[in-house]
Amino acid sequence: MDWGVIYEYREMFIRGVGYTILFTSVGVFMGTILGLIFGLGRLSKNPLVRWPSVAYITVFRGTPLFVQILLIHFAAIPEIWGLFSEGEPPSAVFSGFVALSLNAGAYIAEIFRAGIQSIDRGQLEAARSLGMDNGQAMRFVILPQAFKRMIPPLGNEFIALLKDSSLLAVIAAPELAYAGYATAKSTFARWESYLTMAIVYLMLTLIISRFVAYLEKRFATE
C-alpha cells in the first residue's frame, strides 16, 4: 500500500473533514428548527397545518436522500433560481445544506412528535389548571420533559446525518467522501483512500456518540 497518496491529497481530506462537520452541523441545526415546526404541525388539530406537515414528513422520509440530493441540486435549485435571476445558481455546498436540512427535518419532526406524545396528558391538564395557555404549557412544561426523552433518538439522527452527508459526493460538494472518492479515482489507490475515509468517519461518529452520552447524563432525572 502507498499511503503517500493520502499525504499528497491531504489538503482535500482536511478540507473534506471541515465540510463534513459543517454540513452535519447545518443539517442538525436547520433540521431541528424544521423538525420542531413540522412536528408540532403534525400534532395540530387544524387540518390546514396538519396536512402540509404530514405531506412534508412523508415525502422526505419516504424517498432516498440520494434522490433528494439529485433533485434539489440538478433540478429544483437551478429552475427556481432561474425564475428570479439570470446569474449563476448557488453552489453544491448550498444544495447540500438544503438537502440535508430538509431530510433531517422530516426525521426530527417525528422525534419531536414521539417525544411530545410520550408526556402524560395529565401534565398538560395540570399546566392549564395553573392558568397557562396552550403555548405556555408546551414551552415550559411539555417540551422540556419531552426533550430529555428525545436525546437518544436525536443522537442517532445526528450520527446518521453525518454518515449520510457522504452522499453529497455525487454533486461534487467538497466533503470527506468526495475527497476519498476523487483521490481513489485519480490515483488508483483504493484501499488507502477508502480506509482513510472510513477511519475518519468512525472518529467523527465516536465523538458525536460521546457527546450524546454526556448530554444524556447531564439531563438525567435521577
Added chain:
Amino acid sequence: MLKKKSMKALLLACMLLMMAVMAAACGGGDKGSSQPSSGQAEAGKEAAAGGEKKVLKVGTDAAYPPFEKMGPDSKPVGFDMDIIKAIAEVNGWEVQIEHAGWDPLFEDIEKGKRDIAISTITIDEKRKKKYDFSDPYFDAHQLIMVPESANVTKIEDIKDMRVGVQSGTTGAALAEKILGKGNTKLRGFDDMPSAVEELYAKRVDAVVGDNGVLNDFLKNSGKAGYKVVKDPNVVPEQYGIMVKKGNKELLDEINKGLKTIKENGKYDEIFRQYFGEEKK
C-alpha cells in the same frame, strides 16, 4: 387468541415468500456467475475445435455518449459497443456487454471478473502498469467546453475558472495539472453528463473532456450558446481496449479483429454512423 394465530400465519407466509424470492434471486445470480474464467478458457478451446462459441464478458461505463450510453432496454449501446461487437464477429465470440461503472470496471478487469473493458479508456503509462491495452482504436484529444462568450483559447486559460470534469479521466488529470491538486474550483463528477449539466447551470465555467463526447453534447443536447476549444499544445490521446495484465492470447485476438474491421471497411461504417464525415 384467533387474532394471534392469524398473525403468526401471516408472519410465516411473509417469511416463506421472502425465502422464495431470495432463492430465486440466488438461482438467477448463479446462472450469471457460474462461468469461472477457467471454464471460459476451455470454452475457447472448444471454439477453436469448432464447438461452442467462446463467451466473453465485456464491461463498460455506459454514461459517455456517443461512445457508450444506456439503451432503452438497459443494454449499453454506442460506438464502442459496435466496435467490440464487430471484433467479436471476426473472432467468432459471443459477447455479454454490461454496464459496470467506471471505477468498478478497472477493478473487475484486475480481479478477472470481466474479460474485456471498452469504455473510451485512454492508453496511458500509469494505466499500462496495471493493465494491458490493445492497439488504439480511436484518436482523442481533450477539448474545453465553455459558453460562446468565454475568452478561452488554450488550456492555461482555465487556471482561475471553476472547471467540471469526470473524476478519474485523463481530462480530470489535465485539469488537475493546471489548477493544482485539491483545488475546490475543480469539481469532479461521477459521469460526464453531470459535469456538462453543471456548465449549463452556470455552476462551473468550463468542462474538460474528450472530443467525441463534448462534440456530441454540442450537437445533440439542444443547448445553444456553447463552444468547444481545442488547444493544439495538449498532447493527443488514444483509446484502447483493456484486458487483464498478461492476457496476451486475448489481446492478440482483439488486435487481429481490430485490424480486420479496419481493413474491410466495417470500422469506417461504424465511425460514419456516429461521427458523420468528421475527420478521424
